Amino acid sequence: MKMGMVIDLEKCIGCRSCMVACKQHNAQPPQTWWNRVFTPGSHRHLTPPAKGVEFFLPVHCQHCENAPCEKVCPVGATYHAEDGAVLIDYERCIGCRYCMSACPYGVRQFNWEDPAKAHQRSEYQEQYHYGYPEDHRHEGRLVYMPLRPKGIVEKCTFCAQYRDKGELPACVRGCPGKARFVGDLDDPASEVSTMMKGRNAFTLLPEKGTKPTVFYLPPKAKEV
Amino acid sequence: FIGGGEVYAAEVERLVRSTCSPNCTGACGFKARVTNGRISTLIQAADYPEDSYNPRGCLRGLSMTDLIYGRDRLKYPLIRTGERGSGEFRRASWDEALDYAAGRLKEITGKYGPEAIGATIQVPGTGYVQKGALVALAGLARWTMHHGYDQNGDLPMFWPMTFGVQSEELESLEWINARTTMIFGSNVIQTRLPDAHHLLEAKRRGRVVVVDPDFCSTAAKADEWLPIKADTDAALALGMARIIIERKLYDAEFLRDFTDFPILVRQDNGKRLLAGEVADLAMEASTRNVPEYRRLFVISSGGVLRILDPENLAATGAELEGEFEVRLADGSSVKVHTVLTALKKVLADYDLDTVATITGLEAGQIERVAVDAATNTPIHIIYGASNYQWYNGDLKGRALSLLPVLTGSIGKSGAGISTYAGQYRIRFDLKSWWFPEGSQLNWVAYLHFLQGKGPNYPQHGIKAMVGAWGNPFDQHNMSNILKDRAASGELEFIMTTDFQMTTSCLWSDVVFPAPSWYEKHDLTATILHPYLQLQQPAIKPLFESRSELWIFRELAKRLNPEFEQHFFPELDDNEAALEVIEMLLANGGMETAGITLAMLQKGPVRLHSPAPGDRQVPFYEQVAHRKPFPPLSYPAPIKATGQFLRSGRIEFYKDEDLFITEGEQLPVHKETYADTxxxxxxxxxxxxxxxxxxxxxxxxxxxxxxxxxxxxxxxxxxxxxxxxxxxxxxxxxxxxxxxxxxxxxxxxxxxxxxxxxxxxxxxxxxxxxxxxxxxxxxxxxxxFPWIKPLHEIxxxxxxxxxxxxxxxxxxxxxxxxx
The missing domain is CATH 2.40.40.20 (Barwin-like endoglucanases)
Structure with missing residues (x-):
């Protein structure tokens, strides 16, 4: 079993629903985004870099097989789960942030603030905060908390709390463009494996040798 | 607990299905996870029977908790203490606030009459129950009502002019059946997020052409982008129509049977020839009995003049083109030509070079796109508000309608012209709840309210605004008219119901806190996916908010105890809302036949339509079963809309006097800003x-x-x-x-x-x-609230x-x- 994700950039409409689904379901406080959608070549999303050119690129943890973040972690907090997902054990993370500088994709984020306080920057009524409401352990390790402690690093888990119940990650469920797919890359008959055939699937920054398990299908497909 | 949600094992947690329905009219099913009485997460319900519609929902719906629990949430009834717009209020009890509002409304009714109170509700399809409560109260109290389509000006006037309806559209699942999709002034990739993937599927199966002055996201996804000069689309459409006609790429049989193209028009006065005027037909015409809103026009078939039956669309074998000399009953004779011949004369001005100059497009590209479209049918046109909300937007819509009509792309799967802006179109008969016995509304168009004159405009003007589900002080304060009238005191009373402290609430005298769509019962049915769905309470109304049904019932009771009877006073407002849903379903007509509350509590249920599979395909019945145009537009009776198409057919030729003096009997291109x-x-x-x-x-x-x-x-x-x-x-x-x-x-x-x-x-x-x-x-x-006089005839x-x-x-x- 090797968990992987395929994102079809022809189907991606740049709507950022995945960003918001991810943020809401994983209780990310203001300024924290595990998932981002860009307009490549442009300094501003949804503004084309040039007349006649525009496509979109969602970027989150690439769940690399050869993950530099895992290698630099001095306490073994970042680890590969049995299905290939890269997770962070919040009970082990000491907040040294070596992983953040090692990650070439810039997707890891640090909790500078007490999380309950951070959520209240939005001035919600009566201490309200959103997100999957319970702590979640995967293989005994604490990989999700609705209020993460100050001083730890966090990032996309492929929604470990949902996958362990047999549900899809929030970004996949929340994508109105149906552009995101997860599945077993080891199984040649899986949806993710078959959809990549003949579509020139690519990964981000292949020259870094990280071997991501997030694959992209190029935009502008015409299947007439 | 009342609601159709799955019940989780733990009592503290459950999932409730409701419908997210702000004024995008997307009406997307969402599931709220409720933990300890609070919504912790939202995710698309993805429970529509056609998997293509799953998952409906977007970033706005996914982050709705930000508004439900946000800092601007209204908690208590408020009464203004400071200057209007200052945001200074004091907390009031419900009784005090309702008594105060009722007192002011009675006082204004006494001074100026009930029509001096103007109410608005915005898009009905996003909540037929709660919105209906205000409409019913307004009707019972005989207030003025501003229709949402008028208020937002989303109404594309080519629809009643050409097709006799309020507006129409394909459901988005039908987009994929078009072979040519042309989009004019609509950015569906960003504005119709849950439906956008159907456009990409249409592109895989056919061609998608976007005509837009700006390189929008939809243009980026299209096969071809035509960077047209703004507001010149009528010229483009007329140029394309000319190519289609010249090369005989049109569907002659469709034009003969379903359009006004064969109807004879007098060349002396520009009016359509009436059978009663013709020497050889006058006698026969006097014996024909047709509804008051129809007229007996004349066609030439096999060289003989005949009466065109407006109530029967059977094949006539009419000649589409020609000029004739007709002897009139008064002994004189007059030259006539068919509508198609008249159109060809107009099109003489729209040769490719002229059109290229007007539109800024290349002649070769225009020609290629026209021929491609006409030879790859059905054609589907998406006609957006950024194209039609212009002074001459009606002309553009009429001209663009030529493309699907000429190619017979009407009334068929994947065919037609659609507008998705606005969408006040009511999907079934709702008079049982909206229009109680004895109710009467004084309808005033919003632009007439802003201009302070026009049909039905009250003698003393509008002195009070009763608003809900809208924010007119940002969205409609054209030239600051509303703010000025509020500041000067010309508006004597402003009352707003909302769940957040919007700008309009800030300018109000009384603010009533209402629940969001996760805190009450309602029934929705909007565009793009023709489903009836429930809104169901995942949580109790927050703080002291109360449902609109309760608020307007309480107000009704205070205005006139007899009014209260309509609002199920014996039931609590949740039970009353469910009762109203059952009443609406039972009396909704063919669209809701057989659909029950219990079915809706299990999930979304497709509305019935005349088309196979209950698909939302406009004019299916007119074309497949040759029924006269127009179909009914709820809630207007057919005599109100039938007068728009006196021939019973799709009409391109309009001969009301003002169309003639404006030179707009047939669609033409006119210069932008000249009249504004x-x-x-x-x-x-x-x-x-x-x-x-x-x-x-x-x-x-x-x-x-x-x-x-x-x-x-x-x-x-x-x-x-x-x-x-x-x-x-x-x-x-x-x-x-x-x-x-x-x-x-x-x-x-x-x-x-x-x-x-x-x-x-x-x-x-x-x-x-x-x-x-x-x-x-x-x-x-x-x-600025400009009005085109043709829109007032x-x-x-x-x-x-x-x-x-x-x-x-x-x-x-x-x-x-x-």
Whole structure:
């Protein structure tokens, strides 16, 4: 079993629903985004870099097989789960942030603030905060908390709390463009494996040798 | 607990299915996870029977908790203590606030009559129950009502002119059956997020062509983008129609049977020839019995003049083209020609070179796109508000309708012309709840309210506003008319019901806190996916908020105890809402036949339609079963809308006097701003050179979500104006500068974005910002409520009524600070 994700950039409409689904379901406080959608070549999303050119690129943890973040972690907090997902054990993370500088994709984020306080920057009524409401352990390790402690690093888990119940990650469920797919890359008959055939699937920054398990299908497909 | 949600094992947690339905009209099913009485997460329900519709929902719906629990949430009834607009209120009890509101409304009724009170509800399909409560009260109390279509000016007037209906559209699942999709002034990739994937599927199966002055996201996804000069689409459509006709690529049989093309028109006065005027037909005409709203027109078939039966669309074998000399009953004779012949004369002015000059497109491209479209049918046209909300938007819609009509792309799967803006179209018969016995509404078009005159405008004017589900003080304060009237006291009472402290609440005298759509029962049915769905309470109404049904019932009781009877006074408001849903379903007509509350509690149920599989395919019955046009537009009776198409067919030729004096019997291209900006001040030509485009933002549904902290973060918390880089450079503006957008009427502010896709002569502002984000300068202070007189020759509320021409607005931009 090797968990992987395929994102079809022809189907991606740049709507950022995945960003918001991810943020809401994983209780990310203001300024924290595990998932981002860009307009490549442009300094501003949804503004084309040039007349006649525009496509979109969602970027989150690439769940690399050869993950530099895992290698630099001095306490073994970042680890590969049995299905290939890269997770962070919040009970082990000491907040040294070596992983953040090692990650070439810039997707890891640090909790500078007490999380309950951070959520209240939005001035919600009566201490309200959103997100999957319970702590979640995967293989005994604490990989999700609705209020993460100050001083730890966090990032996309492929929604470990949902996958362990047999549900899809929030970004996949929340994508109105149906552009995101997860599945077993080891199984040649899986949806993710078959959809990549003949579509020139690519990964981000292949020259870094990280071997991501997030694959992209190029935009502008015409299947007439 | 009342509701159809799955019940989780733990009592503290459950899932409840409701329907997210702000004014995007998307009506997306969502599941709320409720933990300890609070909504912890939201995710698309993805429970529509056709998997293609799953998962409906977007970033706005996913972050709705930000509004439900947000800092602007209204908690208690409020009564104003400071100046209007100051935001100074005191907390009041429900009884006190309701008594106060009822007292003021009675006082105004006593002084000026009930029609001096104007109520608005916005799009009915997003909540037939709660919104119906206000409509019913307004009718019982005989208030004035502003139809939402009129209020927002979303009504594309070509619809009643050409097809006799309020508006129509394909459901998005039908998009994939088109072989040519042409999009004019609609950015569906950003504005119809849950449906956008159907457009990409249509592209895989056929061609998608986007015609837009700016390189929008939809243009980026298309096979081909035509960067047309703004507001010249009528010329393009007429040029394409000419090619289709010249090369005989049209569907002659369709034109003969379903359109007015064979009808004879008098060349002396421009009127359609009536059978009663013709010597050989007058006798026969006098014996024919047709409804009052129809007319007996004349065709030539096999060289003989015949009466065209407006109630029967059987094949006539009529000649589509020709000029004839006809002997009239008075002994004189007159020259006539068919509508198609008359159209060909108009099209003589739209040769390819002329059209290329007007539109700024290449002649070869126009020709190729026209031939491609006509030879790859069905054609589906998406006609967007940024194209039709112009003074001559009706002409563009009429001209564009020629493309599907000429090619017989009407009434069939994947065929036709659709408008998705506005969408006040009511999907079934709702009079059992909306229009109680004895109720009567005084309908006044919103532009007439703003202009202070017009049909049904009350003798003493509108002295009180009763608003809910809307934010007119940002979205409609055209030239600050509303704010001025509120400040001067001309508006004596303003009452608003909402769940958040919007700008309009700030300008109100009384504010009533209402629940969001996760806190009450309602019934929805809107566009793009024709499903009936419930809104169901996941949580109790927060703080002291109460459902609108309860609020208006309480108000009804205070205004006249007899009114209360209509609102199920013996039931609590939750039970009453469910009772209303059952009543609506039982009396909704063929569309809701057999559908019950219990079925809806299990999930969304498709409305019935005359088309196979209950698909939403406009005019299916007219074409497949040869039924006269127009089909019914709820809630108007057929005699109200039938008069728009007196021939019982699709009409391109209009002969009401004003159409003739305006030279618009048939669609033509007219110069932009000539009847608006340049007419009011000829100096504006060259003085204000940027057209002000207020497009929909990805991050808002009009003004809803303006204050969503999650979505604000995605926009750097800044309102923006998008400028062509050369235009910005000419004004010394660089990216990120704070700029003022101004004209003689008003001003607003935003941060400049240099956008290479933005055409020269354009300033694009993403609409919906509350004034507080714009330094208090509402962006609609720039716009103006122009009215095209042709839109006033009939008045059927929300159907034939003035379109607001938001786009007819010239501005300039200057740098304020870096």
């Amino acid at each position: 900006e340049y007419k009011v001040n000829p100096q504006n030509r060259g003085r204000y050179t940027l057209r002000f485009v207020t497009k929909n933002s990805l991050y808002r549904v009009h003004s809803t979500h303006s204050n969503n902290s999650i979505l604000l973060e995605l926009q750097d918390n800044k309102a923006k104006v998008f400028l062509n880089p050369a235009e910005a450079a000419a004004r010394g503006i660089v990216s990120g500068d704070l700029v003022q957008i101004h004209n003689d009427r008003g001003r607003t502010r935003a941060y400049a974005v240099l956008d290479p896709g933005c055409s020269a002569g354009t300033a694009i502002f993403e609409e919906g910002w509350w004034s507080r984000y714009l330094g208090g300068e509402g962006y609609n202070s720039l716009t 009939y008045f059927v509320p929300g159907m034939w009524s003035p379109t607001t021409v938001w786009n007819e607005c010239l501005v300039d931009v200057r740098r304020m600070s870096a």
